[in-house]
Amino acid sequence: MLSFDPGPEMAAELERVRVLGREFLRPLGIEADLTGEAIPAAHPFFQKAWELGIGRLGPDDREGREVGNSGERTAARRGVLVAEELAYWDRGAAVALPGPGLGAPPVRRMGTPEQQERFLGRFRDPSRPRWGAFAMTEPAAGSDVAGIRTSARRDGEGWVLSGAKTFISNAIRADWIVVWATVDPAAGRAGHRAFVVERGTPGLEDMRAEHKMGLIAYESASFTLRDCRVPSANLLGGEDHYRARAGFKGAMESFNATRPMIAVMAVGIARAAYDAARAFAREHYVLARPLPRHQRITAKLARMARKIEVARLLCWRAATLADVEQPNQIEASMAKAFAPAAAQEVTSLALEILGEAGVRQDRYVEKLYRDVKAMDIVEGTGQIQRIVIARRLVGYPAAS
Ligand SMILES: Cc1cc2nc3c(=O)[nH]c(=O)nc-3n(C[C@H](O)[C@H](O)[C@H](O)COP(=O)(O)OP(=O)(O)OC[C@H]3O[C@@H](n4cnc5c(N)ncnc54)[C@H](O)[C@@H]3O)c2cc1C
Numbered sequence: 338m339l340s341f342d343p344g345p346e347m348a349a350e351l352e353r354v355r356v357l358g359r360e361f362l363r364p365l366g367i368e369a370d371l372t373g374e375a376i377p378a379a380h381p382f383f384q385k386a387w388e389l390g391i392g393r394l395g396p397d398d399r400e401g402r403e404v405g406n407s408g409e410r411t412a413a414r415r416g417v418l419v420a421e422e423l424a425y426w427d428r429g430a431a432v433a434l435p436g437p438g439l440g441a442p443p444v445r446r447m448g449t450p451e452q453q454e455r456f457l458g459r460f461r462d463p464s465r466p467r468w469g470a471f472a473m474t475e476p477a478a479g480s481d482v483a484g485i486r487t488s489a490r491r492d493g494e495g496w497v498l499s500g501a502k503t504f505i506s507n508a509i510r511a512d513w514i515v516v517w518a519t520v521d522p523a524a525g526r527a528g529h530r531a532f533v534v535e536r537g538t539p540g541l542e543d544m545r546a547e548h549k550m551g552l553i554a555y556e557s558a559s560f561t562l563r564d565c566r567v568p569s570a571n572l573l574g575g576e577d578h579y580r581a582r583a584g585f586k587g588a589m590e591s592f593n594a595t596r597p598m599i600a601v602m603a604v605g606i607a608r609a610a611y612d613a614a615r616a617f618a619r620e621h622y623v624l625a626r627p628l629p630r631h632q633r634i635t636a637k638l639a640r641m642a643r644k645i646e647v648a649r650l651l652c653w654r655a656a657t658l659a660d661v662e663q664p665n666q667i668e669a670s671m672a673k674a675f676a677p678a679a680a681q682e683v684t685s686l687a688l689e690i691l692g693e694a695g696v697r698q699d700r701y702v703e704k705l706y707r708d709v710k711a712m713d714i715v716e717g718t719g720q721i722q723r724i725v726i727a728r729r730l731v732g733y734p735a736a737s
Contacts, residue, residue, distance in 0.1 A: 358426025424605025
């Protein structure tokens with residue numbers, strides 16, 4: 338079942354990602370890290386990437402499915418292969434790439450055909466790069482997704498949203514943001530609704546970038562919704578969708594689809610750190626003196642390689658299950674709990690191998706060490722994943 342032979346087409350795609358990564362993503366990620374500024378939306382690289390089709394949806398992408406020559410669905414497996422490679426070159430610059438991003442899964446899974454066309458169709462337009470965003474987190478509700486307080490109040494033909502969101506990737510440059518709100522805080526998850534809020538909507542205010550320790554190449558934005566009026570047509574799935582109590586399920590399904598991709602990005606960062614440490618060790622230790630004298634170094638490298646391999650396999654398993662449309666919640670959570678923690682250890686060991694050179698900015702590894710922490714936080718922290726796994730293992734019902 339765990340077949341990851343990419344095949345010639347996928348191998349060619351990965352090679353294109355490698356070229357993109359070497360020539361653009363890594364240099365732009367380093368530049369952003371040094372200047373402390375995200376890559377500007379108007380950067381010519383984004384226009385060029387868009388023209389090449391990067392992030393742009395093709396005619397069949399509306400369904401979010403890709404079927405290989407064998408008739409098998411392969412989108413999730415292709416996704417993890419590309420995500421690891423992108424993150425290897427620079428995870429921050431990769432997230433800055435145009436496209437609907439995390440906003441796409443809820444539109445695909447919950448949106449009506451008309452909404453899918455209206456919000457995703459524009460991502461097929463080759464004229465200029467576009468971004469989408471996904472806004473769940475609030476200043477007082479991160480892990481406890483059910484505790485969001487952004488309110489949605491029906492008013493005539495539309496809805497009025499009030500509240501605040503924080504740390505939303507690419508929100509400043511997004512054409513639209515999928516905003517999660519509640520019609521009844523006492524109802525918990527059953528009260529959740531997802532609205533697509535278009536850029537420029539009155540009441541979408543105070544948009545500002547947060548300063549973060551790593552992944553500087555893309556903006557994490559906070560904003561306020563002040564009596565922000567949204568048409569009924571922008572309620573994802575329409576009211577019928579929520580009468581079926583599918584709102585929270587929709588959000589969670591989005592996470593199950595994207596968690597293996599986030600987890601495998603940690604693998605990509607870890608692999609970059611491992612490569613840097615191995616090159617350094619070969620240059621400074623192994624070639625200079627016999628290998629056995631440096632067991633402490635080589636044992637670290639072996640540990641790093643093992644952790645990377647195990648983490649990658651967990652991500653692949655979760656993605657494979659997604660492709661064959663089997664439940665993958667526990668596997669996605671295992672991947673997400675394991676891979677970022679493993680990647681944090683790997684980047685830390687890489688720093689140790691480099692010694693004092695490791696903390697020098699021009700060595701790149703210290704940047705990876707700062708970049709990798711966010712992978713443990715986003716899309717459900719490591720602690721939350723462990724809770725999800727434990728609930729399943731002891732047979733508690735899944736959150737509903
Ligand atoms: C770089 C970056 C990009 C992001 N992008 C987005 C985005 O695009 N859209 C979006 O909606 N959000 C985004 N987020 C927000 C992210 O999803 C939240 O930070 C995350 O869900 C954790 O929430 P929190 O930060 O409020 O931490 P809290 O929920 O306040 O948790 C704080 C700590 O307590 C732990 N904890 C919480 N509850 C428990 C528990 N029950 N048992 C044990 N430990 C617990 C957590 O693991 C964590 O270590 C982003 C965050 C970052 C850092």
